[in-house]
Amino acid sequence: MTAGRCTHILDFRDDVVVKRYTSWERGEPLREWAALTLLAEHAPGLAPTPLEAALNAHPPVIVMSRLPGRTLRGEQATGEQIKAMATALNRLHQIPPEVVEGVEPAAWRPAAAVDKTRVWADKQPDLGNNPLVQEAFRAGVAWLASNAPDQLTTNPLPPVLGLADGSHANYLWDEHEGRMRLIDWEDSGRNDRAFELGEVCEHISRVDGALDAEQLLVHIDLTPGEAQRVRDFRRLIALGWFLQLGPDGPATPHNPVGTVERQAERVLELLS
Template sequence: MADRFSTHNLEVGNDIVIKRYASWDRGEPHREWAALNLLAEHAPGLAPTPLEATLDATSPMIVMSRLPGCVLRGQHATEEQISAMAAALNRLHQVPAQVVEAIEPAPWGPDAAVDKARAWADRQPDLGDNPLVRRAFQAGAAWLASTAPDKLTTNPLPPVLGHADGNHANYLWDDRERRVWLIDWEDSGRNDRAFELGEVIEHISRIDGTLDETKLLAHIDLASGEAQRVRDFRLLVALCWFFQLGRNGPATPHNPVGTLERQAERILQLLS
């Protein structure tokens, strides 16, 4: 299992992976163990099989099966890979609602994203003097000051088991079986499906490669009104990243030169 983008210590064996957590202030080991067991019961074959865990040890650890494949981050996703990614998401979101209702909410969801985006906008981060970037900031800040984001915090549809991390490094393409596996469940929990889709599409990891969101969404059966909510969540997630890409922003060192300008274009596109 590739771990190029992992923030945890992974020991990869022939058939197993041992994951040791560097931090667990959000209950990451418990979240991941719960999700892996839930998926093993309700969507087997979608994620690693949980084998063993020491969740409350000084250094929490989970042992799980090793999955074949390469991460989709940094890749130009083909139509086949996009279709397989959508199939994995559809299967994930079909875990019974009554099961999902019993699990904890994900730490990253609509409420947290709205609060974070508004806090960053109020802080007015130093995004430089580029006219395109300034225009995107002004338009994004105006949208955040409206009532539109508040409407996103009420979910009219049943919740889903959410990954709550759209990093494309969490999607593992299996070239032999022609399918996508889902890995890294430490931030998982009960969430809003429209938010989850917006998070996958607009996570900053998209900068490393290409993922045609139109083709992805074409394979997702959206409920009435859900398409607009997905678009609004895309804008919200995109703004969260945009505000962190200034001269001293926390996301700036991890992304190539020009990412801020590309993100500004994305903001204006989503607002058009």
């Protein structure tokens, strides 16, 4: 949940994409190459095919296949797109747990999200004087003070390989084949499935278009316990973005005017 971070430059060629990293202190090239290699074996076609890598170069470089389509960010997602998105996520989450156990944990995962959101709340960011915004802040702080967020830090279910980044720009829609593929694996790692679904539903990129999260979750097989965890992760992630949307907040420059008010409504809806 880092706003405005750019870690790479992409060179699009006829059949391949060359990705050069401008920042790699968090191991982004290694994470991406590991994920693409695993996906090529266990879920071929779901992501770009890894072709070449110079992981120790300066800068590190990965060459991968170029996939057709356009990213979902900025789209008013249709029912067909949402169903294809769910199909892609279900396939990703069906990679055997024993395979996923060998993957490095994602840097952005439940414990980190809980800690960072509480830190942001403790700073009492300037979110303006709108009564709705102030109500959302009070409700969010009260929820963070409960034990609900702490219960999210222990995963009772097998882990999944996850993008650890819910940006809708990471979902590539191929209208000719009617399928969704997943791109940009530099933050990926072993993660909690409910957290990953919460990220997709509540990433701030949703304000650039429209994605019916409830419709997406209809196509995801969830037990009642998982469904509640997804709901709580949605609360956590929506609140985290909300706390970054003050006049000096890191997420503000990248989102349209009125986003803090819209996010306040979202937070209150999810906490109700």
